Amino acid sequence: MLTDTTTEQKIAERIDADTAVARWNDWQWQVGHAIRDIATFERALGITIPAEERAALEETTAKFPLRITPYYLSLIEREDYANDPVFMQCFPSTRELEIGGCDLADPLAEDADHPAPCITHRYPDRVLFLVSNVCAMYCRHCTRKRRVGDVDSIPSRPEIAAGIAYIRSHPEIRDVLLSGGDPLMLPDEMLDLILTELSAIDHVEVVRIGTRIPVVLPQRVTDGLVAMLARHHPVWINTHFNHPKEITATSERALAKLADAGIPLGNQTVLLANVNDCPRLQRTLVQKLVKNRVRPYYLYQCDLSEGLSHFRTSVAKGVEIIENLIGHTSGFAVPTYVIDAPGGGGKIPVMPTYLISWSDSKVVLRNYEGVITTYPEPADYRPAYCDGNCSECSLKLMEEGAREQGTTGIALLLSDLDPTSTLVPENTDRMERRNDA
Numbered sequence: 520m521l522t523d524t525t526t527e528q529k530i531a532e533r534i535d536a537d538t539a540v541a542r543w544n545d546w547q548w549q550v551g552h553a554i555r556d557i558a559t560f561e562r563a564l565g566i567t568i569p570a571e572e573r574a575a576l577e578e579t580t581a582k583f584p585l586r587i588t589p590y591y592l593s594l595i596e597r598e599d600y601a602n603d604p605v606f607m608q609c610f611p612s613t614r615e616l617e618i619g620g621c622d623l624a625d626p627l628a629e630d631a632d633h634p635a636p637c638i639t640h641r642y643p644d645r646v647l648f649l650v651s652n653v654c655a656m657y658c659r660h661c662t663r664k665r666r667v668g669d670v671d672s673i674p675s676r677p678e679i680a681a682g683i684a685y686i687r688s689h690p691e692i693r694d695v696l697l698s699g700g701d702p703l704m705l706p707d708e709m710l711d712l713i714l715t716e717l718s719a720i721d722h723v724e725v726v727r728i729g730t731r732i733p734v735v736l737p738q739r740v741t742d743g744l745v746a747m748l749a750r751h752h753p754v755w756i757n758t759h760f761n762h763p764k765e766i767t768a769t770s771e772r773a774l775a776k777l778a779d780a781g782i783p784l785g786n787q788t789v790l791l792a793n794v795n796d797c798p799r800l801q802r803t804l805v806q807k808l809v810k811n812r813v814r815p816y817y818l819y820q821c822d823l824s825e826g827l828s829h830f831r832t833s834v835a836k837g838v839e840i841i842e843n844l845i846g847h848t849s850g851f852a853v854p855t856y857v858i859d860a861p862g863g864g865g866k867i868p869v870m871p872t873y874l875i876s877w878s879d880s881k882v883v884l885r886n887y888e889g890v891i892t893t894y895p896e897p898a899d900y901r902p903a904y905c906d907g908n909c910s911e912c913s914l915k916l917m918e919e920g921a922r923e924q925g926t927t928g929i930a931l932l933l934s935d936l937d938p939t940s941t942l943v944p945e946n947t948d949r950m951e952r953r954n955d956a
């Protein structure tokens with residue numbers, strides 16, 4: 520849906536009668552005039568929130584701040600605002616104060632896996648680096664709700680320097696994921712500094728930026744920003760479109776600038792009840808994304824963070840959506856549906872089942888149409904025995920070009936070389952009885 524200029528004009532005038540629409544496309548005007556309280560929100564959109572809800576809403580925004588750009592607000596359909604998917608992502612709900620039995624303050628245990636300030640090191644070869652604590656718009660479904668917008672958690676320069684030092688001293692880190700908050704809320708110079716430091720580290724092969732700027736403040740994607748990012752290739756960007764109506768002419772221009780600068784673009788969608796929990800809507804979304812050179816990357820099951828229970832869908836809904844995508848549309852338009860495991864287990868992919876059965880000679884598969892078919896296993900396939908010695912192997916992976924990475928987890932159970940046959944959780948009753956004996 521395109522935002523028509525009359526809507527923008529009306530909103531601009533209601534927010535700031537003096538400057539009005541002329542400065543609408545200036546991202547600093549957008550940030551400076553971000554709506555941060557309910558009364559201004561009502562005035563800007565031209566609605567009245569029922570009086571009986573107001574006190575509870577004020578209580579909600581005291582706990583989880585409200586912030587929305589005039590641009591993102593202009594995407595709300597005023598006539599039916601309460602059901603609008605943009606409204607639901609940016610306007611507080613009193614249900615955020617409900618803390619359900621399964622809710623966790625830090626569901627992904629990001630605070631526990633913190634070896635350095637601003638760093639979460641969960642996977643072997645990559646880290647999450649939280650370089651900013653503010654966003655242009657505070658998503659009501661934010662998984663880091665407890666921290667974002669909290670003035671006490673703004674990363675300081677020494678903390679960022681300590682994060683970079685950690686990355687420098689860990690040669691196994693080849694991928695750094697900048698997130699926050701929104702990294703693109705930092706001034707260009709600060710971001711340039713961080714990217715310059717990271718590019719100077721030999722073992723850092725790629726930097727990724729997680730940002731919602733193209734969705735909520737596309738005006739921020741200036742020529743200057745894009746030129747600066749392009750000086751630090753390879754830089755990848757993952758953005759966060761949740762609904763087709765967020766893909767406007769303005770956001771399309773921002774995406775085109777980024778793609779033209781050679782930045783590979785991905786998208787991470789969060790599955791949200793009554794916002795985007797519909798297979799047809801998701802198909803429209805992914806098709807619009809690839810049309811704009813954005814590759815759908817992940818579809819997230821909503822986390823167990825406090826105050827999100829009203830956004831959660833069943834896992835079944837996610838599986839149904841993927842069932843409606845695979846085979847039905849372009850393969851590269853299908854995201855991986857993941858559940859981020861509570862307790863810090865990381866992202867776990869979830870899929871419909873395609874491999875139905877197997878024997879020594881054949882596997883049985885089903886396709887998206889329901890065709891059940893077989894694939895005969897080759898009679899004479901003999902994979903090389905892997906002793907981990909690549910220089911002697913006929914596959915010619917030159918060891919200099921390959922990173923040594925210890926095999927762990929389920930891959931370890933599969934390896935030819937390692938004798939480990941079982942992974943046993945710590946502290947099982949059975950093991951404790953053995954220790955007692």
Ligand SMILES: *Cc1c(COP(=O)(O)O)cnc(C)c1O
Pocket residue numbers: 639640641642645646647696866
């Ligand atoms: C999601 C995430 C990553 C990146 O995971 P990918 O699957 O490589 O995109 C890295 N660290 C943490 C803590 C994460 O949550």
